Amino acid sequence: MRYKVAPPARSLDFLRTARGTIPLVPDAEADCCGAIQRSTDVPDRETAREYLTFLQALGLVAESERGYHRTREDVDREALATAYRGQVFPVAELLDAVAAGADSTEAAFRAVREEIPRWERERDPEWERRWRERVDNLLGWAVVFDLVAVEDDRFTPAQ
The missing domain is CATH 1.10.10.10 (Winged helix-like DNA-binding domain superfamily/Winged helix DNA-binding domain)
Structure with missing residues (x-):
């Protein structure tokens, strides 16, 4: 899940x-x-x-x-990054999008737009705004976990 x-x-x-x-x-x-x-x-x-x-x-x-x-797990950046990538939707897809050149929130949103479940798109007339905000937050966490870097307001894969 x-x-x-x-x-x-x-x-x-x-x-x-x-x-x-x-x-x-x-x-x-x-x-x-x-x-x-x-x-x-x-x-x-x-x-x-x-x-x-x-x-x-x-x-x-x-x-x-x-x-x-x-839990008794350590708050270790590397372990958290692994859990983040595997347990939070659509982080893996966003990281792949950044690796493929999506360097802004808007570009990343466009890259994962079709991954968003249809039922979510149909139940909420504001779904695009909400998911853009979600993508922005997810990219922010990717920076915290050293999965993505920000340079000149552009996202790039972390080294």
């Missing part, structure tokens, strides 16, 4: 802080989201929920029948 979550890109320190707020003993989603909000500058519960799901996609948080809990 690949997650379709793309909160605004932040730093590895932010991920460490947000992940550190999640208990080792499972707790309810609402409590975990509240903890993320209290420990960071995340403005609302919906955004905190996106970060909680993103932490789950990266393997830093897990969900059980009793709620969410922190």
